[in-house]
Amino acid sequence: MVSKGTNYVLQHFLLAIVIVIFFTPKYCFAKKSKLLGLKMNVIDQCWRPNSEWRKYRQQLATCSVGYVGKMTNNIGKSLIHYKVIDSNDDPINPKPGTLRYGASVIQEKVWITFQKDMNIILLKPLLISSFTTIDGRGVEVHIANNACLMIFKATNIIIHSIKIHHCKAQTPGTVMGPNGKVTHLGQVDGDAIRLVTASKIWIDHNTLYNCEDGLLDVTRGSTDVTISNNWFREQDKVMLLGHDDGYVRDLNMKVTVVYNHFGPNCNQRMPRIRHGYAHVANNLYLGWMQYALGGSMGPSLKSEANLFIAPKIGSKEVTWRKTGLTNEDKWEFHSVRDAFENGASFAVTKGGRVPKPNYSKEQSFKVRDVKLVRSLTQSSGAFQCSRTSIC
Template sequence: MGSKELVLVFLFVLHGATANIHGANVIDRCWRGQPNWAANRQRLAVCSVGFAGKMRQNRGPGVIPYTVTDPGDDPVRPRPGTLRYGATVLAGKVWITFQRSMHIRLAQPLFVKSFTVIDARGADVHIAGGAGIVLYQVNNVIIHGLHIHECRTQPAGQVVVPGGAVQPASGMDGDAIRLVASSKVWIDHNTLSRCEDGLLDVTVGSTDVTVSNNWFLHHDKVMLLGHDDGHAADRRMRVTVAFNRFGPNVNQRMPRIRHGYAHVVNNFYDGWRDYAIGGSMGPSVKSQGNLFVASGADNKKVTRRMPVAGKDWDWHSIGDSFQNGAFFHQTGSRVRPNYKKHQAFAAASADDVRLLTKDAGALMCSAGSAC
């Protein structure tokens, strides 16, 4: 066999290996195997599934490309080139990329406007040591490829919000990402850890959200779906939690749901101390094809209902895998997500979850090669 034939065989094997890696992870299979992904970044917008659906409104000739060149942050008068200028101030549909790897310390929460994509592929971008990201009454937002960690409550101050107004920054308590009254949001391939409060909160009537391919680790209260027990508007909340990795060193809220509906599918739970999936106010949960690995003898139970009297809630486990004595307490009836065609996807076997989630979190991608 000549050198040309050997090269062709190698490329064939490499392509097959890449396809196998992405496997049944329908999101990654949509874009990651393409060497020209950096030249066609907007393809990502049609790769989402679950309740967020396809993010087609975030692509097209009217989208403004914006490159972050400056890691600095002025929360009141953002400079062109900074993340805050592109995510909050710049008008229209915006697709944000990063010129290089950088560490950004947000002086106040970053308020992201509607029709904005934060796409950190190709750079190692950390938002850390300061405030986190807030989506307040917005829609059609994608957050992809960030490392977010060590977020803390910041001293009182002013911050610019979408539309240009400057207002007091209050009521922000150290979340990595918080959604407030927002819809059609896709949070994908981020690595989140060690923040003061939650890593991801979906609250105050937010709905049609997909949380996929993220890595949540080294944290207590991971993910909250639903504002509080008295906020009945969260009954319409619908969230897909798919292909994520939880752990190591996580405690609870993966997720904790109030009122609404969560489809929790093909996630890897690498231990927990208190519980994995919890809730109050009668939410519905479809747990499907997940891998639950209990971390010790203290608590092998996956679920927690608050109060325990929620015996008629619709919580079902379908095709989940349980290791180290983990178990799921099922109640009520099976409630399907009733996805529309552009939201639907096939759940993989729990046997494939380790492979499906092995690249969860922010990816190391280089332009000109498969990611």
């Protein structure tokens, strides 16, 4: 027979167990629940709710949308996991443990992470090899104050959660090439990231600002590119799609620009497009001085469900078109379900069809209502991930 005293102790013991079972998980996952309550875009929803994302970093490769498609070529059994432990740089003889060794020397699939917060000053542009992922989640990585990134004749590359800024023009010189061999590199403008004859490139969740030339160039026949979740700010020329007016190979260029935050203090080229096609969707434009969307050589651009907030001073018109061309009537700049604030306006192409992205099944995504743009872009830029595993 159980005494009253023993029964009293047993009741309190069982109550304590109930409290542990029902309340501790709620406490532990409070931040996760808050995260799940956000109106995340489809890319972030794919991996961010997983509190153990550090163990499953490669899940990110399944989350891309737009013309880049899925990045599953970047993962698999043969994947090399490489950790940067040294912030130094040697452009010709990179040492193991440095970023250049992982990005340029290793010629197999490689997933690059960082041991700790780092400020990396590249002595020459970093030429990134095919099938390389640079993943800065969990730490704060700056590539700044000299040379920056170039993707030259390479494919299947992810650049994720890096802060790239104050990039400077570079004189010609020798550097470790993307094939692991020293090569001669000509004059390089001061861009944060430049694509040259590159394909299947995903630029996601980076913060880019204050560079000598531009922040992101997609040039010389580069195509199948998705630019997503980035924060572009403090820059004159932001994004160039297409090498120059005479480079007709860019007719085949296809770029998706989605969930990015432009501003403050961006002047022009968000993007400027030549020849090819761009699908620009669910982006936030926090002002401009000259224009937001522009181009030449009869490009096609579908602007869909973007929020354009015009500046207090400067041009209220979103678009700019280079005039005096023989193919002016081939312009296709269309605005579909965009929203305009502070007097912003969009000079659309009169008549004709609205060009469709014609995405494949793995590229397609649902463009959300423009009312959600602020929520969809609120996490744009490089992540500041907490010690509790939540990004």
